[in-house]
Amino acid sequence: MSHPYQAKIYVTLRPSVLDPAGTAVRSGLTHMGYTNVEQVRIGKYIEVSLTAENEDAARQQLDRMCDQLLANPVIENYRFELQALSAIA
Amino acid sequence: MSHPYQAKIYVTLRPSVLDPAGTAVRSGLTHMGYTNVEQVRIGKYIEVSLTAENEDAARQQLDRMCDQLLANPVIENYRFELQALSAIA
Numbered sequence: 001m002s003h004p005y006q007a008k009i010y011v012t013l014r015p016s017v018l019d020p021a022g023t024a025v026r027s028g029l030t031h032m033g034y035t036n037v038e039q040v041r042i043g044k045y046i047e048v049s050l051t052a053e054n055e056d057a058a059r060q061q062l063d064r065m066c067d068q069l070l071a072n073p074v075i076e077n078y079r080f081e082l083q084a085l086s087a088i089a
Numbered sequence: 090m091s092h093p094y095q096a097k098i099y100v101t102l103r104p105s106v107l108d109p110a111g112t113a114v115r116s117g118l119t120h121m122g123y124t125n126v127e128q129v130r131i132g133k134y135i136e137v138s139l140t141a142e143n144e145d146a147a148r149q150q151l152d153r154m155c156d157q158l159l160a161n162p163v164i165e166n167y168r169f170e171l172q173a174l175s176a177i178a
Contacts, residue, residue, distance in 0.1 A: 002125065004127075010134050011134070012134065012136070022135075025135075025158070025159070028158060029154060029158060032157065032158065034139075034150065034154060036091065036139050036140045036141060036150075037137060037138070037139045037154075038093075038138040038139060038140065039136075039137070039138040040135065040136070040137050040138075041135070041136045042133060042134075042135050043133070043134040043135070043136070044131060044132070044133065044134060045099050045100070045101065045131075045132040045133060045134035046111075046114075046129065046130070046131050046132070047101070047128075047129070047130040047132070048126060048128070048129050049126070049127040049128040049129075050123075050125050050126045050127060051125045051127065052125060061123065061125075065118060065123060065126075068121065069114070069117060069118060069121065070114070
């Protein structure tokens with residue numbers, strides 16, 4: 001039997017990779033008067049609803065989905081939090 | 090005296106707003122064999138390093154920055170977590 005889960009996935013650029021979009025946002029904030037902002041890094045936040053037999057199966061599948069599609073392992077890191085929806089319903 | 094803080098900002102589309110990118114990713118996952126994925130919603134994850142007099146000042150400023158630049162209040166929600174960097178150094 002499969003159970004519903006929700007995953008919150010955070011995809012971030014590796015620290016060694018330049019982030020031109022983040023630099024542009026930081027520059028924009030500085031021009032707006034927020035001169036105390038030192039660094040901005042922009043990543044992705046992805047919410048995935050899925051069903052799986054158990055939590056381990058869901059985690060394994062999410063790892064594969066991140067490696068294959070959701071993140072670019074060459075330049076990005078990812079991490080995720082998994083929540084069983086039935087437990088909070 | 091100002092202290093260093095790091096904010097983790099999550100910008101998500103309001104639930105009533107369609108997410109074509111999320112739908113495309115879900116369709117891609119389905120074609121890759123992940124047929125148990127029910128919904129995908131894509132948002133932004135922004136890390137901001139800044140200095141502020143205290144936590145309240147930092148939170149007020151982050152609210153303004155989100156309303157003015159980082160999020161579009163018409164279609165997006167945001168929330169953030171604030172961490173004093175000196176406390177974890």
